[in-house]
Amino acid sequence: MEFKDYYSILGVERGASEDEIRRAYRKLARKYHPDVSKESDAEVRMRDVNEAYDVLRDSEKRLAYDNLAAGVSPDGGFQPPPGWDEGFEFHRGAAPGDEAQFSEFFSSLFGGRGQRGGARQQDFRARGDDHHAAIEIDLEDALKGATRDISLRAMQMDDQGHPHMQTRTLNVRIPAGVREGQFIRLAGQGMPGYGGGESGDLYLEVRFKPHPHYRAEGRDLYMTLPVAPWEAALGAQVNAPTPGGTVEVSIPPGSGNGRKLRLRGRGIPGDPPGDLYLVLDLVLPPADSDAARDIYRKMQQDLPFNPRRHLGV
Known part of the structure; x- marks a missing residue:
């Protein structure tokens, strides 16, 4: 994926x-707007x-982008590094049809075109925007x-309209059986409503911290x-640790490297629960x-x- 230098583009x-x-x-919009521009690549540039x-x-x-872009070279391929947005709140969401108007780079960072701007300047009642943040859990x-205190960073505007970072701590209940990539919804913890409207929600995307023994799929x-x-080679009874405690498992005779042994129901809880595979x-x-x-x-x-017999040597 190509890294886009937004400052250079403007x-x-x-x-x-x-x-x-x-x-x-405004200067570039006048130059590249497809309705008036004679440039062959005006649509892409716009x-x-x-x-x-x-x-x-x-x-x-902008703050999220600056945090990500620090130290990143625009040369060569690019993928957002793991955890770049962990603990940082920002808007996500797209209006119908907006996704196609932005690049893969933009979508990988923000998931679509955020809806910001003139709405909050008007005198009307509306629900507040939703916020998203990524969190890592054990x-x-x-x-x-479990119930955990989660610290999140978000951009706030002071009385003079200047942006500054603010950290807030929320007490979050993590339900048993939550999967990686699943969202925990905190009702009313998003942006305040407009004109007395209800607050938006906060969606926490769950990620698992690396574990010394297990990986989840x-x-x-x-x-x-x-x-x-x-x-x-001969088969054996051996002890193996599992999330529920140590169990004795049977190694079948003639087992090769990489063989998987399945322990039903010993994965992440659910309906049905996941399994534990011993490799x-x-x-x-x-x-x-x-x-x-x-x-x-x-x-x-x-x-x-x-x-090496199978190699013919």
Whole structure:
């Protein structure tokens, strides 16, 4: 994905004021508007100009974009780094048909075109905007449920109309069985309404912190289970940790590296609950003593085994 330098597109410095950004946009809009421009790429250029202006005129989006762009080179491919928006509130949402007007880069950051501007200047009653934020939780919270204090950063305007960052802490109930990518809705925790209207909602996108043993796919969990060569070859009963405690599992004879053993219902709770998959990982004993090396030499002599036979060598 191409990284888009919105400041360069508008031809302004990174510290440009709102007035400078507005003037640059109007100048470029007159130049590239498809109805008047004779440029062959006017439609594409106008889309980029609209996209850059949509971000840089909005104090929330601009701050999020600046945080992301710091240290990012525009050369080569680009993907938003994991967790770039963790704990940061901003608007998402798109009007019907708006998605096609913006690039993949914009959609990957903001999910569509935010609705901002003249609405709150008018004298009418309306519901407040929704806010979105990403949060990271421990996998154990998804397994058992928990109540956590979550700190979120959001852009606020002071009495003089100047933007500043404000941190607020919310007490959030995390339901057992929540999946990665799922949203927790906090009613009334979004932007205040207009003209006495009700407040918008806050949607928290759940992400799991890295776990030392498990990784999640939907409601299923995966864990690498080390096994000795003789346990895989001959079969064995071994202990394995699970979220519910240690269990004894059967290793079938002749198991190969990477074989999956399924433990039903031992994943993330739900209806139905997920499963736990144990992925076998054959671990060779180290040849760190004379006795161990003698055993390996005997295996080399007594076992007619060529692991490269399938390669024809």
